[in-house]
Amino acid sequence: MPDKLRVAVLGAGVMGKNHARIYHELPEAELVAIVDTHEQAGRALAELYGVHFYPTLNELPANAVDAVSVCTPTSTHHTVGLHCLNMGFHMLMEKPIAATVEQGAELLNRAREKNVIFMVGHSERFNPAVQQAKKIIDAGELGKITNIMARRVGPFPPRINDVDIAVDLAVHDIDIINYLLKTTPQDVVIHKRKTNNRNHADLVDFFLRYDNMVTAYIQTNWITPLKIRKLNITGTEGYIELDYITQSIEYYKSTYERLPANPESFSDFVLMFAQPLKKEVVVERAEPLKEELRYFINLVRNGTQHDAQYAVDALKIALYE
Ligand SMILES: NC(=O)c1ccc[n+]([C@@H]2O[C@H](COP(=O)([O-])OP(=O)(O)OC[C@H]3O[C@@H](n4cnc5c(N)ncnc54)[C@H](O)[C@@H]3O)[C@@H](O)[C@H]2O)c1
Known part of the structure; x- marks a missing residue:
């Protein structure tokens, strides 16, 4: 070579x-x-x-x-x-x-x-925010993953005229969720339809059920006027909000052990939940x-x-x- x-x-x-x-x-x-x-x-x-x-x-x-x-x-x-x-x-x-x-x-x-x-x-596998989230998950910091929610929505790109939105866009999220969970789903429920686009489905929702009661929801469309590419990952010990576009992560560690059994007033209760332990995650940006x-x-x-x-x-x- x-x-x-x-x-x-x-x-x-x-x-x-x-x-x-x-x-x-x-x-x-x-x-x-x-x-x-x-x-x-x-x-x-x-x-x-x-x-x-x-x-x-x-x-x-x-x-x-x-x-x-x-x-x-x-x-x-x-x-x-x-x-x-x-x-x-x-x-x-x-x-x-x-x-x-x-x-x-x-x-x-x-x-x-x-x-x-x-x-x-x-290519989303190579997004530095995904790599960072994967490190956190693989280190066990989120505990057991319970569910993942993906949103990939935005206006229709007219050059895509040979396949529908599930094959063109949702395939990214399906692959990322399989990648993070290191497995494929056992059950798939899908809702797909044509709204603004006459030739191909431009809206699809997936509900995926994996082993061990892990579930995932994917919302994808070519309708929303704003481009959104997000992933939320919930585990028994933490929660991640990931933005593919800004390549950023918000990471919250669960603090249930700190919650008093009997909060004295409703405002105590609200305050407790308003102050989750937010952990700083630095993502070094790179072109995926x-x-x-x-x-x-x-x-x-x-x-x-x-x-x-x-x-x-x-x-x-x-x-x-
Ligand atoms: N990884 C990502 O995030 C990402 C983003 C966009 C598109 N894609 C994928 O990239 C592929 C191309 O998408 P695009 O948006 O660049 O399309 P495009 O329409 O902009 O470009 C396709 C090009 O291929 C040429 N072409 C068609 N048939 C050919 C052939 N047989 N031999 C040689 N050239 C041929 C066309 O003339 C055109 O110039 C698609 O499969 C799409 O799913 C991936």
């Missing part, structure tokens, strides 16, 4: 531009090509970084590339992904892994057969996508195996009817 990982970015849209910028910035990678079926978009991005442009994957020379980032629309992930795996490229696939569970499973199997590294870009790409590059350079089954697990729930 050359010193720098030689990477091609497939798809020069919103995410492809970010992948290209980051590979160009990272010293351990070399952006070598852009592929996009839309010539104008692909050529403009390739020119920006002085790299090759190819209008189709067939033209991408196998010996010039070690790895690819697939940033094409979800409906193309299966075809584009199989092509890249058959070429023997290591592959970072933007989330979700594919449009159906069968397609995702086929990609996983093909990557195993070809013995290449295949990662799926569930940059952390994700660094992680992928290291996997490839160190030849570390990576099992992307989590991406199929999340998609399976996102597609639940």
Whole structure:
């Protein structure tokens, strides 16, 4: 393997531009090509970084590339992904892994057969606030987790026209909750519908039940005029409020042992609950996508195996009817 990982970015849209910028910035990678079926978009991005442009994957020379980032629309992930795996490229696939569970499973199997590294870009895992919350949970500081509540709402992005909101957005939250709980749910209840959008569901609520009486609720829509990305985690010994956008955490430790058995007045009672023990949590901000790409590059350079089954697990729930 050359010193720098030689990477091609497939798809020069919103995410492809970010992948290209980051590979160009990272010293351990070399952006070598852009592929996009839309010539104008692909050529403009390739020119920006002085790299090759190819209008189709067939033209991408196998010996010039070690790895690819697939940033094409979800409906193309299966075809584009199989092509890249058959070429023997290591592959970072933007989330979700594919449009159906069968397609995702086929990609996983093909990557195993070809013995290449295949990662799926569930970028919220690399949000420093999530990493910090995971540390607190894994250290047992919240006690036993009892429930998790996620909100990912905001206006509709018109470029997403191939999948519904569950597959496009809720898949992030499903994956994060599975990641934090280190398991998948036993039961799924879903409420999904079209409101403002005629083609695809733009509102979905999930209620997930995990082992040991742990529950999760996910509210996602493309209706709320304000972009909100939040996660609340409740445990027997504490509570976390996480904001993905500001990358911040509020962490409250339970203080039940301090509560007198018989508060003397209602105002005593209110005061007690108005003063929870708030713990300071410092989150060092970082660009999640940059952390994700660094992680992928290291996997490839160190030849570390990576099992992307989590991406199929999340998609399976996102597609639940
Ligand atoms: N990780 C995240 O937070 C995040 C955020 C947004 C989008 N995404 C994912 O990234 C993917 C792309 O989304 P986007 O918003 O960048 O889309 P986009 O529409 O902005 O860009 C897609 C680009 O792919 C090109 N394209 C289409 N088919 C192609 C093919 N067969 N070969 C080469 N190029 C092709 C299009 O011409 C377009 O330029 C989606 O799967 C989406 O779910 C992830």
